[in-house]
Amino acid sequence: MEKTGVPDMRVTIAGVELQSPVIAASGTFGYGIEFDEILSLQKIGAFITKGLSLEPMEGNQAPRLIETSAGMMNAIGLQNVGVETFVEKKLPEIRKLRGAVCFANVFGFTIEDCVAVVEKLNEAEGIAIYELNASCPNTRHGGMVFGTDPGLLEELTQRVKAVSRRPLMVKLSPNVTSIGGMALAAERGGADAVSLVNTFVSMAIDIETRKPRIKNVTAGLSGPAIKPIAVRMVWEAARAVKIPxxxxxxxxxxxxxxxxxxxxxxxxxxxxxxxxxxxxxxKIATGLRKWCEAHGVGKVSELTGGLSS
Ligand SMILES: Cc1cc2nc3c(=O)[nH]c(=O)nc-3n(C[C@H](O)[C@H](O)[C@H](O)COP(=O)(O)O)c2cc1C
Incomplete structure (x- = not known):
């Protein structure tokens, strides 16, 4: 195909314009500030903070992160500084990162927890979008994960959306039978966008000691190993909903x-x-721009849903 000059890499999610569709995922990018010296935060679409809870959390005991042949398993246990410290200590630093876009990842063990975290974040400047992590166990419902029950997910979304002063993106768990059904539940609850996938529940055993390799026994699998399943799930979710x-x-x-x-x-x-x-x-944001340039894609947004049969 012919080259068409500099491609337009802008995309819009829930009314928020990003200069690139490539975003740093929650839990793998700290609070963004740590990466300011490492890369140009202005060249990526946005970064998402580590999941924020009402109270600070220490996370699980080690070992809590191991490598697999095609990915990584982690059971960090949602370690974070808590929403109050985030607003007081981290956000002022984030606001100094001129031109960088921050999304705040939120979770709770009850719907009320999630609502309280969002209410606290509402008071502060410097956040573009809330990403609500629905893969967290709900203590009021016997530990059932919010994101595995469509009724509960719709209710959670509705209650958080009702107080949210910013666009709400609901992050879906892949550990479900119908990802389309879960995306639809989030949309019905008023989500402005959905993101997926979170990690897959997994397990690894040390055959010499016969002990689980992760102290928590089960852990979330991420990385290249999950890509084909994630692509299928994104395809199913995108066919089920109208939101991004x-x-x-x-x-x-x-x-x-x-x-x-x-x-x-x-x-x-x-x-x-x-x-x-x-x-x-x-590197992926830059690579995507070059790929679009080399393939004559004038606007990156034209690629969305461009699968041919
Ligand atoms: C160490 C680690 C910590 C994570 N912490 C969070 C988190 O706090 N909140 C969240 O929504 N997702 C969290 N995730 C999930 C990632 O954001 C992402 O959904 C998942 O890893 C799949 O993408 P990947 O294969 O590119 O890593 C975490 C993932 C890893 C590897």
Whole structure:
């Protein structure tokens, strides 16, 4: 195909314009501030903070992160500084990062927790979008994960959306039978966008000691191992809803991002890749621009849902 000059890399999610569809995923990019010296935060679409809870959390005991042949398993246990410290200590630093876009990832063990975290964040400047992590166990419902019950997910979304002063993107768990049904439940609850996938429940055993390799026994699998499943899930979710879908799961290169866009994603997130190369998100954003240029794609947004049969 002919080259068409500099491609337009802008995408819009829930009314928020990003200069690139490549976003740093929650839990793999700290609070963004840590990466300011490593890469150009202005060259990526946005970064998403580590999940924020009402109270600070220490997370699980080690070992809580191991490498697999094609990915990573983690049971960090949602360690974070808590919403109050985030607003008081981290956000002022984030606001100094001129031209960078921050999304805040939110979770709670009850609907009321999630509502309280969002209410606290509402008071502060410097956040573009809330990403609500629905993969967290709900203590009021016997530990059932919010994101595995469509009724509960719709209620959670509705209650958080009712107080939210910013666009709400609901992050879906892939550990479900019908991802389309869950995306639809979030849309019905008033979500402005959905993001998927979070990690897959997994397990590894040390055959010499016969003990689980992760102290928590089960852990979330991420990285290249999950990419084909994630692409299928993004495709199913995008066919089920009208709101934008943000895809992720094993994006390592620009070509992986293109695959997610063709499956129906408006933007992509990059997680595990940042562990192997802390500059990965910027490299993928630049690589995607070059890919569009080389393939005569004038606007990156034209790739969304461009799968041919
Ligand atoms: C170490 C680690 C910590 C994570 N923490 C969070 C988190 O706090 N909140 C969240 O919504 N997702 C979290 N995730 C999930 C990622 O954001 C992403 O959904 C998942 O890893 C799949 O993308 P990837 O294959 O590019 O890593 C975490 C992932 C990893 C590897």
């Amino acid at each position: 879908v943000v895809g992720m799961g094993g994006v390592l290169r620009a070509e992986d991002a293109v695959e997610f866009l063709l499956a129906g994603a408006t933007a992509v997130q990059v997680g595990t890749a940042s562990y192997a190369d802390p500059r990965a998100v910027e």
